Amino acid sequence: MAEAAYGVPVHTALLSADPTDSHTYDYTPLPNTAIRSGRAARPPVSYWRDALDRLLRNKTAVASFAFIILTALFGFAGSSLMPGFTKQDLYNTFLPPLSPGHPLGTDELGRDLLARLARGTRISLTIGVTVSVINLVVGLAYGGLSGYIGGMADVVMMRIVEIVTAVPEMIILLLLLTVLKSGMGTLILALCLTGWTGMARLARAQALQLRENEYVLAARVLGASRLWIVLRHMIPNALGPIMVRFAMSVPGVIFAESFLSYIGLGIAIPEASWGNLAQLGANQFPNHIWLFFIPAILFSLTMLAFNLLGDGLRDALDPRQRR
Amino acid sequence: MPDAMAQPLLDVRGLKKYFTVGRRGTLKAVNGVSFSIRSGETFGLVGESGCGKTTAGRVIVRLYEPTEGAVYYRGKDISRLARREAAEYTHNVQMIFQDPYASLDPRMTVEAIIAEGMRPRGMYSRGESRDKARELLSRVGLSPEHAQRFPHEFSGGQRQRVGVARALAVNPELIVCDEPVSALDVSIQAQIINLLRKLQRELGLTYLFIAHDLSLVKYVSDRVGVMYMGSLVEVASAEDLYRSPLHPYTRALLSAIPVPNPIEERGRRRVLLEGDVPPPLNTPDQCLFLGRCPHATDRCQQGMPQLAQAREGHWVACAMNEELNVDAYTI
Numbered sequence: 001m002a003e004a005a006y007g008v009p010v011h012t013a014l015l016s017a018d019p020t021d022s023h024t025y026d027y028t029p030l031p032n033t034a035i036r037s038g039r040a041a042r043p044p045v046s047y048w049r050d051a052l053d054r055l056l057r058n059k060t061a062v063a064s065f066a067f068i069i070l071t072a073l074f075g076f077a078g079s080s081l082m083p084g085f086t087k088q089d090l091y092n093t094f095l096p097p098l099s100p101g102h103p104l105g106t107d108e109l110g111r112d113l114l115a116r117l118a119r120g121t122r123i124s125l126t127i128g129v130t131v132s133v134i135n136l137v138v139g140l141a142y143g144g145l146s147g148y149i150g151g152m153a154d155v156v157m158m159r160i161v162e163i164v165t166a167v168p169e170m171i172i173l174l175l176l177l178t179v180l181k182s183g184m185g186t187l188i189l190a191l192c193l194t195g196w197t198g199m200a201r202l203a204r205a206q207a208l209q210l211r212e213n214e215y216v217l218a219a220r221v222l223g224a225s226r227l228w229i230v231l232r233h234m235i236p237n238a239l240g241p242i243m244v245r246f247a248m249s250v251p252g253v254i255f256a257e258s259f260l261s262y263i264g265l266g267i268a269i270p271e272a273s274w275g276n277l278a279q280l281g282a283n284q285f286p287n288h289i290w291l292f293f294i295p296a297i298l299f300s301l302t303m304l305a306f307n308l309l310g311d312g313l314r315d316a317l318d319p320r321q322r323r
Numbered sequence: 324m325p326d327a328m329a330q331p332l333l334d335v336r337g338l339k340k341y342f343t344v345g346r347r348g349t350l351k352a353v354n355g356v357s358f359s360i361r362s363g364e365t366f367g368l369v370g371e372s373g374c375g376k377t378t379a380g381r382v383i384v385r386l387y388e389p390t391e392g393a394v395y396y397r398g399k400d401i402s403r404l405a406r407r408e409a410a411e412y413t414h415n416v417q418m419i420f421q422d423p424y425a426s427l428d429p430r431m432t433v434e435a436i437i438a439e440g441m442r443p444r445g446m447y448s449r450g451e452s453r454d455k456a457r458e459l460l461s462r463v464g465l466s467p468e469h470a471q472r473f474p475h476e477f478s479g480g481q482r483q484r485v486g487v488a489r490a491l492a493v494n495p496e497l498i499v500c501d502e503p504v505s506a507l508d509v510s511i512q513a514q515i516i517n518l519l520r521k522l523q524r525e526l527g528l529t530y531l532f533i534a535h536d537l538s539l540v541k542y543v544s545d546r547v548g549v550m551y552m553g554s555l556v557e558v559a560s561a562e563d564l565y566r567s568p569l570h571p572y573t574r575a576l577l578s579a580i581p582v583p584n585p586i587e588e589r590g591r592r593r594v595l596l597e598g599d600v601p602p603p604l605n606t607p608d609q610c611l612f613l614g615r616c617p618h619a620t621d622r623c624q625q626g627m628p629q630l631a632q633a634r635e636g637h638w639v640a641c642a643m644n645e646e647l648n649v650d651a652y653t654i
Binding site: 047213215217218220221222223232237 | 384386414417418420425427428429430431432486
């Protein structure tokens with residue numbers, strides 16, 4: 001091949017020297033036996049179907065999910081069946097577990113622990129799930145919008161998030177709970193006011209990252225509408241981390257509720273929650289340990305189950321995990 | 324560039340695209356670029372990273388709005404299209420992306436990825452678009468049985484074939500290939516390049532081929548434009564450009580390509596550039612190559628030179644072009 005002073009070396013082995021002579025260099029598809037023999041063609045499955053299959057194959061996640069369902073059933077059905085969670089019986093205080101009529105024993109006022117535990121489960125789960133759902137919706141809308149619009153709107157919206165985050169959460173919570181009358185509604189409001197920022201930040205980060213992704217650009221070049229891009233590309237791809245965050249936020253909220261109830265600011269006795277059950281139990285700690293350990297164990301197992309389910313969801317929503 | 328012969332398919336005139344960086348900085352990513360592409364040809368756009376070639380490509384597929392200047396497609400300004408014409412334009416002009424790992428949605432099957440562009444068109448039923456996607460898979464050298472696979476089950480080269488199929492799905496006339504092979508192994512690069520050439524022959528496609536690999540660009544292009552810091556510094560036919568480059572920057576670039584023959588390589592004259600690419604923000608009004616140019620004179624401080632025809636079909640933006648033109652023949 002002739003080369004001028006600034007001549008161009010051509011990868012002669014790879015590229016044909018004469019462009020018109022390219023038929024000899026044509027890439028004709030090979031039988032591709034290596035790929036074909038690896039796995040037979042699968043029946044068509046949608047992405048969501050595939051994710052569900054993966055989730056169901058994950059035993060830990062399925063067990064966690066089953067545990068959460070059972071706990072919820074216990075809380076909701078149980079508290080309906082056993083309405084007497086405030087009923088006192090001063091002749092039968094501190095009955096140990098497995099006593100006749102009181103499978104989990106009674107507390108210092110003779111209230112049935114099983115009934116109180118069911119009621120407490122109901123209250124704690126309701127708060128945990130409600131606050132997490134509200135935070136999810138608010139955070140997704142706020143963060144997603146902020147990241148997707150970008151520019152000045154993004155700057156202003158994120159500064160607001162920073163201001164909310166900068167004030168210590170406990171101060172906002174304590175202030176609200178002392179000003180408003182205590183109860184489940186106030187607690188939910190207080191936990192939402194401080195809790196949405198995490199999800200907003202995550203949603204913004206996802207939106208920013210996905211917006212500039214090449215497959216989103218490709219969809220735009222193909223003439224896809226904004227709605228299509230958000231629904232078909234951005235949400236499915238953001239969903240993994242968001243679901244994980246959601247699943248993990250439920251135990252976080254329950255923990256915050258329990259903590260506040262424990263220090264006497266959340267759910268007030270005689271109403272029951274995991275937090276104030278544990279508080280009452282702790283007061284009787286050395287002598288009547290079941291009053292502390294029974295609610296604490298149920299609480300811990302539920303937290304664990306939510307976290308494991310979150311992990312399972314993350315794996316299931318990632319097609320790269322497919323075996 | 325005016326083309327007397329026929330109306331070019333794509334005509335880029337005085338295109339500028341500025342980005343605001345931080346408070347006051349302006350990044351002139353593309354700063355007054357003009358070129359045209361004739362139907363059926365491959366126009367190569369080369370330059371180092373950050374020279375604005377990708378930005379230019381993205382303006383052409385309407386991902387960015389031009390700051391100034393315009394792009395004409397079959398004589399129509401693409402930023403002033405009616406809604407219907409704009410939809411038509413997205414089907415006439417498509418893009419192949421650089422990174423085959425990032426450009427396919429990991430959560431969509433290959434079939435859904437390829438069918439994506441057919442959907443808003445409403446021309447095909449679900450079944451028809453499925454058949455078309457399978458047909459495209461075999462056209463780009465993949466098996467139709469792969470239709471239900473997800474992108475991560477493919478190699479880089481196979482993924483890029485999917486990217487090509489996605490662009491072809493809407494029957495485009497012009498495809499902007501934005502560094503379509505620079506993320507691939509050299510042996511795979513050749514396969515993809517040959518696939519693109521085969522498709523060009525079969526379907527009569529026109530390519531704007533953006534790349535930084537000069538030998539590759541020579542191989543694929545009919546004409547080549549060399550970009551430096553947002554400006555086109557030289558445009559010529561591939562053969563002419565590589566045989567007798569005029570702009571000092573092009574000369575330096577071409578002399579940097581190693582020659583596979585070691586004896587020839589040893590005896591070769593090299594043009595080494597001094598210094599670095601100057602900072603791209605708020606650039607001064609002079610030839611931007613000034614600081615690194617071995618031929619620089621006082622004339623070079625009077626604004627960025629415009630492209631001028633030095634020979635038939637060979638354009639160069641250099642104040643010293645007449646002197647260099649003579650020089651080129653004496654080498």
